[in-house]
Amino acid sequence: MKIILVYGGQSPEHEVSIMSAYAILQAIFYSYYEVTPVYIQKNGRFKIGDVLHEAPTEMDSLRLLQQAEVEPTSLYQPEALVFPCLHGPNGEDGTFQGFLETLNMPYVGCGVLASACGMDKIVTKNLMLQAGIPQVPFVPVIQDIWKENPRAIFERIEGALLYPMYVKPANMGSSVGITRVEDRESLQKALGQAFQFDRRVIVEQGIDAREIEVALLGNHEVRTSLPGEVKKPVDFYDYQTKYENQDVELVIPAVLAPETQEKVLQYAKQAYQILAATGLSRCDFFVTNSGEVFFNEINTMPGFTPKSMYPALWQERGLSYGDLIEELIQLGLNRFRQKQERQQSLTK
Template structure:
């Protein structure tokens, strides 16, 4: 079977996607699959690389450049042929969109693949869009009664018209320090920690450079605990893992270098807390129509309060990332993890085709 490995993209998490793609290529079982790299450049060009039948020696070879089709062969893995997205509709193939950030894991790519009628790994359009949008996800989870940090959503038009009222609302319902975040970006891009009104104003203005919708969230003194999910109707959970932070805030730069983050797996927390986290994760995953995989991030306070921070529907896959390490601790190596994800994709595709009477 052919696996189309879709990676890159037009966003700030482009390089993280390449690292994840390389990790998948290193782990996938080539005795069952061939892998066709599909690289989306920063300018939005789609390039198809040489079909792979064994792992690559370096992630650098995944940064394809457009080349003469006459030179396109198995010995030129860094040369790519420009293609149209519609060319992915090939029988007996699965698309693995190992992409992070905007125009990638936010439902954009998933909607394209859905319209092309091809099976693909990971969550569907709704779950991907909800997981990426901090305001929508918080509102949904709030309606479901899942505990979260207090927050105030801010729309750009409202901010421009009534900034004073929004500031009063933030300071009336939240306490400093607060965190200001673009609503639909990942890896802490554009996120600021603020301690007074002046820095709050500056942070909101900064966040609007990245998005038209911003979230202002109560700062929480807490441990950051992450839980891996795998499945659809039947969910599997990992042991919890903890991100050991030197500072109050893991910023964009740190998340661009996952090797620099210290992880504790399994996290030292009680069985009762783990059960609550699993319940909240399952509830959130169901309400957003999750299918495939996710990483649920929680805050655990000194009082034992569990707050859902966010759900990431396409976590990083490189060797330093939390998600694959959590599953390795469960005895599921990266190759077996990828195999389960492919089988889940085929299962969902078969179910959807039956529902559509195809």
């Protein structure tokens, strides 16, 4: 069977994606699969590598320096499954998934809808709000409206939220463009910064809480891991802390009261189903010392490096990294088969 592993991409999470892809290439079962690496460079241009029958030994070889650029549609191969190992905008947000739907290729992970909704913090929060899943208070800010009357926006934000607040671009990831602010002056600066990444921004009430994450796996029937905790030396889990700081500790499973754990798992499953997620997702929460649970976000293509929470949570449940990849491949193929069956029965 042919696998096309796509990585890199135009998002700020380019390097993270390469690390995830490298780890996947170490673990994939080469006795069943041959893998074609497809590298999307930072400029958005595609490169296709030679077919791999064994794990590459150097991460840098994934940059395919010797290869010429090709058209995106060149990745098409009949009977091949695509593994989009792409994080952030243009990869995790449904755009690439839409491209694969158009090519009618099977792929790993969430479809267009779940990817697009999950990537957008405002849309996700509104969906969870409607389902009654608890979240910290938030105010969405649209750039054009803010420009028209910044003062009114400040008043609305300060009327609804208390400092410290978190200012985030609606569509990003890996903490890129996010600032913790303590007063109006820094709020103003942070909004300007966030608008460099997106015309839609969300301002949230900051809370002092533990960061608890749950791994989800499945299509119609979804399984949850036990929750894990990210323990970090700083308040704000920023990009550097996430990928460079050695002091981040993953506690798996997280030490939680049984009723708190129950809530976290239930909300995670609910969030997955509300988004119509398939394949995989990681659902992140804040849990206060008094046991209050707040949904933070859902990541439809969570970090997949050897140090990442998602594979580690499954490891704890007895599912190895290699077996996890195998399951994701099967889930992607199943979803595609079901779609094809539906199409066939409609055209009969």
